[in-house]
Amino acid sequence: SRSRSLCSRYYHRPTLACASRASNRTSLHIQTPTMQLLSSAAFVSAVVAATMSPAAASGGLSQRRSSMRGGIDARALDRELNEAMGEAMGCGGQVDKQRLAHVEQTLAPMWRTLPKNAAGNLERRSLRYLVHRHFSRESALHIRGFEPSRPSNASGWGDADILSQRVPGFVERVLESQHKLERGFTLGDAASMVVALEQLVFDSEGSLLERVYGERGVPVTGTLGQRDLEQLLEAYMVHWMLGDDEEGARMLLANSSLLEEAMPHWGQLVSFTHGQVRSMAHARRASPRSARAEGFARPGQNALAAQYSFEDAHRIVGGITTSFASFWDSECASMKAQLVDMDPHRTGRVPLSRFYGTGLDADWRFGESEEYLRELGALDETGWRGKQVIIPNYVQAASNCIVASAHYLVCCPSECEAMLGEIEAQVGAPAARPSELLAIVGNMSSQTTLDDDLPPSVDAALVSQLGQIADANGGEVPLHGRLFAQWLHYAFPRECPFPHKSGAVVTATPSEFGDRYIASNEEMQRHAAAANTSELPQGLDKEELQWMSQWSPDEELIADHVSGGLRAPWERGCCALGGVALLAAAALLGAARRGGRK
Numbered sequence: 001s002r003s004r005s006l007c008s009r010y011y012h013r014p015t016l017a018c019a020s021r022a023s024n025r026t027s028l029h030i031q032t033p034t035m036q037l038l039s040s041a042a043f044v045s046a047v048v049a050a051t052m053s054p055a056a057a058s059g060g061l062s063q064r065r066s067s068m069r070g071g072i073d074a075r076a077l078d079r080e081l082n083e084a085m086g087e088a089m090g091c092g093g094q095v096d097k098q099r100l101a102h103v104e105q106t107l108a109p110m111w112r113t114l115p116k117n118a119a120g121n122l123e124r125r126s127l128r129y130l131v132h133r134h135f136s137r138e139s140a141l142h143i144r145g146f147e148p149s150r151p152s153n154a155s156g157w158g159d160a161d162i163l164s165q166r167v168p169g170f171v172e173r174v175l176e177s178q179h180k181l182e183r184g185f186t187l188g189d190a191a192s193m194v195v196a197l198e199q200l201v202f203d204s205e206g207s208l209l210e211r212v213y214g215e216r217g218v219p220v221t222g223t224l225g226q227r228d229l230e231q232l233l234e235a236y237m238v239h240w241m242l243g244d245d246e247e248g249a250r251m252l253l254a255n256s257s258l259l260e261e262a263m264p265h266w267g268q269l270v271s272f273t274h275g276q277v278r279s280m281a282h283a284r285r286a287s288p289r290s291a292r293a294e295g296f297a298r299p300g301q302n303a304l305a306a307q308y309s310f311e312d313a314h315r316i317v318g319g320i321t322t323s324f325a326s327f328w329d330s331e332c333a334s335m336k337a338q339l340v341d342m343d344p345h346r347t348g349r350v351p352l353s354r355f356y357g358t359g360l361d362a363d364w365r366f367g368e369s370e371e372y373l374r375e376l377g378a379l380d381e382t383g384w385r386g387k388q389v390i391i392p393n394y395v396q397a398a399s400n401c402i403v404a405s406a407h408y409l410v411c412c413p414s415e416c417e418a419m420l421g422e423i424e425a426q427v428g429a430p431a432a433r434p435s436e437l438l439a440i441v442g443n444m445s446s447q448t449t450l451d452d453d454l455p456p457s458v459d460a461a462l463v464s465q466l467g468q469i470a471d472a473n474g475g476e477v478p479l480h481g482r483l484f485a486q487w488l489h490y491a492f493p494r495e496c497p498f499p500h501k502s503g504a505v506v507t508a509t510p511s512e513f514g515d516r517y518i519a520s521n522e523e524m525q526r527h528a529a530a531a532n533t534s535e536l537p538q539g540l541d542k543e544e545l546q547w548m549s550q551w552s553p554d555e556e557l558i559a560d561h562v563s564g565g566l567r568a569p570w571e572r573g574c575c576a577l578g579g580v581a582l583l584a585a586a587a588l589l590g591a592a593r594r595g596g597r598k
Contacts, residue, residue, distance in 0.1 A: 103191040107134060111187050113424040113479050115559045121184030129480070129558050130190055131197065135408075137417050140325030142401070142409045143197055197407075204407050205240075205317045212236045213310065226277060226306040229313060233273045236317060238263075241403055265331070272327050276316045281306060325413050328402055332395060332412035335365060339391045340494060346457070347547040348493025349380055349388035356519065357528035368399055369519040370527075377505035380498070383549040392416065392489070392497040398509050399517075416488065416496035419444060424479065431476035434466045441491055456491040461548065465490075472555070482556040490548055501554055 110133060114126050122130065132146040185193075212235050213220050224232065235253055241263075242249045252259040260266050338358065342350040352370065359366030370387065373379040378393040394400070395412055403410040426440050438458065445455050469483045470476055477484050485499040510517040 099195060100188075100191050103134075103194050104187055106138070107187060107190055107194070109421070109425050109428075110134070111190065112428050113430050115430045115478075115480070115557070117184045117559075119183045121186050122190070123184055123559055126480075126558050127185045127190060127193070131193055133417065134194055135197070136414055137421065139322040140411050140413045141201070141321070142411055143201075144407055144409070200407055201321065201405075202314075202318050204405055205321060206314050208239060208405070209236055209310070209314055209317055212239055220310040223307040223309050224313070226281065226308070229308045229316075230274050230277055233277065233313065233316065234270055237269055237273055237320075240317075240320075240405070243404055272324075273320065276319055276323075277308075279319075280308075280312065280316060321408075321410070324403065324410050328410075329413055331402075332400070335400070335412075336391065336395050336494070338365070339389070339394065343391065343494070345547070346493065347388075348391045348489070349385075349547070350391060351385060352379070352387040352389060353527045353530040355389045355527075356524040359519075360521070360524050360528055367518055367524065369516050369523065372399070372510070372513050372517045375506060375508060375513060377498070377500045380550050383547070390498050391494050396497055401509075404509075416492065419488065419492060419495065420479075427479065430480065431473065431478045433476055434463075434470045437466065437477055438463065458491055462487065462490055465551070469555075478557055480558040482554065486551065490551070493547075498550060501552065502556055 107130065110130060111122075114122055114130060117123055128146045132143065135141040135143050135146075210220060212232060216232055216235060218224065218228075218232065235249075238249045238252055238259070239246075242252075252262060263269070339350055339355075342354045342358065352373075355366050368376070368378075370379065373389060373394070374381075376393070376397040376399065378390050378397050380388045380390050392415075396414060398409075401409040401411040422444065423437070423440055427436065441456055441458060443455075466477060466487055469478075469481075469487065473481075477487075482499050482501065485496070488496040489498045
């Protein structure tokens with residue numbers, strides 16, 4: 001065992017009150033969601049099936065699925081939460097005041113536009129909404145349990161719901177011990193919550209990193225050269241992306257050829273990881289004093305000696321977590337571009353027949369079953385055109401989150417988040433008159449591509465709808481309500497997801513959803529066969545397409561005292577088990593499909 005505090009980036013440690021956690025910590029590991037089609041369990045079963053009898057392979061898969069349901073230790077989670085809260089809120093030290101000030105400054109524009117109680121503070125649901133959007137905007141992290149539309153007593157999916165309920169509840173209890181519930185939460189409380197959750201995320205990464213050290217037989221008290229560290233971090237990336245699928249991670253790490261074949265873009269992932277190490281080395285050489293101040297080097301360390309401690313590696317993986325969505329954004333953009341190519345009428349929707357027609361020819365994309373798409377809230381079934389996949393809802397769906405851990409998911413960045421942020425910055429209040437919003441939105445563009453930078457098509461119908469929202473709210477439009485989120489969807493149909501009413505859609509990862517998360521070849525071929533007959537003349541306008549057939553007049557506001565919660569464009573797929581066999585299994589699936597069509 002070791003006595004080493006994992007308190008790090010933003011915390012001073014004058015005592016050992018926060019130390020010695022690692023030797024007693026029980027790590028939490030949950031299967032990650034897939035980037036697209038197949039869960040990690042499915043990937044492992046496919047590989048294992050090649051080396052085992054069918055009966056043995058099936059039995060192993062069943063055992064893994066059973067273990068995924070019961071893999072969360074409530075006491076271990078309480079311990080991790082206690083440690084993170086202690087470090088962020090006290091525990092013998094204090095939060096870095098500069099970090100708190102920076103977070104407060106970042107939250108302030110959004111804070112100004114949220115509805116307040118009589119004391120000028122936020123209620124609980126608004127606080128969760130603020131924290132959720134902050135992490136989504138800053139690093140495309142979705143903290144489990146902070147979905148703004150999630151009711152406090154929602155049951156969710158299986159044992160993983162412990163995370164959804166305990167993480168935000170635990171933080172709130174810490175804050176409530178200092179501020180009476182009836183007074184609500186201040187901007188400082190919100191910043192403290194963000195910093196505490198950052199520490200929780202950072203500590204969870206340290207737990208996984210320590211496990212990788214152990215598997216490779218590397219003592220955490222020693223140092224590594226640059227090449228050894230790079231190889232260790234490659235192993236960390238495989239474990240991080242595959243989540244709780246330890247068997248799959250071991251198989252891939254033991255076979256470099258299989259790793260490269262099963263995980264498309266592996267070479268780019270390696271380059272990205274090595275780049276994080278080189279960035280630390282450069283910071284040390286360029287300015288040793290600044291590197292020490294920022295945590296890139298330790299006092300007395302030779303900047304020219306490429307030796308790295310566990311703390312150095314921990315800091316690097318922390319940077320990987322917060323920057324990974326930006327690195328992966330090109331993959332998200334590529335997926336969206338394919339969908340946009342199937343949407344010539346600019347409705348933000350793709351006929352299911354074309355979606356599956358593309359999926360049959362692709363290596364790994366666009367294969368979720370109709371039932372699963374409906375569950376994800378990515379299927380529009382209201383118009384005369386038949387079933388259509390809603391582009392932004394699909395891109396932001398749980399099946400497209402590339403990484404998951406016990407405490408967070410990493411998903412595609414939200415384009416709509418930036419648009420709402422621009423509106424909030426200019427309005428600076430919880431509501432605005434329709435004329436003000438029309439002026440702001442009229443100067444924005446969808447920026448789908450560099451060659452497709454068009455202003456929104458705010459026609460007479462949308463102007464009328466905005467006016468009706470204002471008429472129902474004293475002449476102003478609430479910025480954080482379902483109806484304005486819906487209006488933004490139709491103003492920017494390819495960027496802003498359609499906001500379903502609370503409880504209408506329950507998001508789930510493939511493993512949560514079950515065996516029918518992926519469409520069979522027969523189902524896809526049946527839908528794709530209708531593609532030619534469903535093609536529409538280019539000259540049809542949106543009104544003829546009845547493209548707003550999904551519009552609903554039901555409002556839901558974010559504040560507790562008004563209504564149930566906002567189910568808005570920034571809702572992310574709630575999370576539990578899933579597995580990133582990633583593009584891994586997808587590669588095998590693509591090969592199987594191509595072989596089956598020969």
